[in-house]
Amino acid sequence: MNRRITLPLSWSRLLAALASLAMLFAITMAHADCAPSIKPGAAPLLPLVRATLPPQQIATNSGQPATIVGLWHVIYTATYATAGPLPVPLAPPGDFEFVESFKIWHADGTEWEQKIGPPPAGGFCYGVWEHTANGSVKLHHVGVIFAPDGTIALIFYEDEINRVAPDGKSYIGTFDFKLYDGADRFGTGTVLQEISGTIAATRIAVE
Secondary structure (H helix, E strand, C coil), X not given: CCCCCCCXXXXXXXXXXXXXXXXXXXXXXXXXXXXXXXXXXXXXXXXXXXXXXXXXXCCHHHCCCCCCCEEEEEEEEEEEECCXXXXXCCCCCCCEEEEEEEEXXXXXXXXXXXXXXXXXXXXXXXXXXXXXXXXXXXXXXXXXXXXXXXXXXXXEEXXXXXXXXXXXXXXEEEEEEEEEECCCCCCCCCCCEEEEEEEEEEEECCC
């Protein structure tokens, strides 16, 4: 029969083992000083997002221009129009409200807009934008106008130059709207109608 032999641990060996553990713990804590310290119950520190944004998208309290990113109520006022498929006033008094819309400017350089009005005047359209050298915002925008049977009747491209107010609550600008045949997807053919004018927008904020 095998006998199990248990050797008693002497006090000297036990103290030596404890001393070794204490030294190992002290060395580990010394190296841990290089890591971020997180208080119990506190969320881990996240990278500072603001530092990664283009300067033009930083809040006004940093001394940079206000951002256009967000949701806006927009009024387009036409000051010039040619004859074409869209019925527009061509006689005095001249200026007229062309479009009312809700518009979203995204931080990734894309834009989305919904016209306020019944089809085919109402609908969705999209764009891409960037900041210009003088601090304004340049937009290139495209949309589709459908015929009553659901087919594409017309394509339009619109270009804007806008500038946000210092308080970030509004912006003003100019637009140039050009209408093309429904088959002219990229707006490279004949311009069927052109309408241009001014823009006034008010930010819709979380109350």
